[in-house]
Amino acid sequence: MNGKDYSSGMVExxxxxxxxxxxxxxxxxGEIAAIDPNLSLGRIADLRLAVSEAVTNAYREHxxxxxxxxxxxxxxxxxxxxxxxxxxxxxxxxxxxxxxLPNVEDPERLNHESGVGFSLIRELSDETxxxxxxxxxxxxxxxxxxxx
Numbered sequence: 461m462n463g464k465d466y467s468s469g470m471v472e473x474x475x476x477x478x479x480x481x482x483x484x485x486x487x488x489x490g491e492i493a494a495i496d497p498n499l500s501l502g503r504i505a506d507l508r509l510a511v512s513e514a515v516t517n518a519y520r521e522h523x524x525x526x527x528x529x530x531x532x533x534x535x536x537x538x539x540x541x542x543x544x545x546x547x548x549x550x551x552x553x554x555x556x557x558x559x560x561l562p563n564v565e566d567p568e569r570l571n572h573e574s575g576v577g578f579s580l581i582r583e584l585s586d587e588t589x590x591x592x593x594x595x596x597x598x599x600x601x602x603x604x605x606x607x608x
Contacts, residue, residue: 469536469537470534470535470536471488471492471534471535471536472532472533472534472535473485473488473532473533473534473535474530474531474532474533475515475530475531475533476530476531477518477519477522477523477527477528477529477530477531477548478519479519481515481519481531482512482515482516482519483512485511485512485515485533486508486511486512486515487508488535489507489508489511489533489535489544490504490507490508490511492535492537492542493507493508493535493537493542493603495537496537496542496605498605498606499542499603499605503603506584506585506603507542507544507584507585507601507603509580509584510544510580510581510584510585510601511533511544511546511601513577513578513580513581514544514546514581514599514601515531515533515546516577517577517578517599518531518546518547518548518550518597518599519531521548521550521551521597522548522549522550524550525549525550525551527548527549527550529548529549529596531546531547531548532545532546532547532548533545533546533547534547540604540605540606541586541602541603541604541605542602542603542605543600543601543602543603544600544601544603545598545599545600545601546598546599546600546601547596547597547598548596548597549595549596550596550597551592551597581599581601585601585602585603586602586603586604587600587601587602588600588601588602589602
């Protein structure tokens with residue numbers, strides 16, 4: 461592992477709550493993650509998928525509540541980890557109320573239509589933190605660079 465510090469500092473994207481911007485966020489965040497060669501291509505793919513799911517959830521909540529506010533995505537590549545924070549103005553949710561999904565090979569898995577995205581986010585990231593309040597919801601995804 462290279463000892464060089466690839467910290468890029470904070471990058472912030474402010475996007476309209478429109479589906480067309482989800483791919484843009486996924487691409488930009490993936491390219492920021494790729495700056496550090498210690499993050500494998502597989503982990504970058506995991507990161508992109510988790511970010512897509514989180515931004516999609518924010519977009520859906522804004523659409524459901526007819527909110528015009530922007531979704532804010534912050535990415536911080538620091539030594540040893542990359543943190544992505546997705547902020548929306550939605551009402552929020554309690555992540556503890558989302559049941560764990562059955563194993564992929566279990567036929568019962570087919571009966572779960574909602575909660576799949578957040579379960580996937582939790583599985584792909586090393587740490588997932590959700591904060592909800594009167595100013596919206598903040599989902600923070602942390603990927604450790606040494607888990608390549």
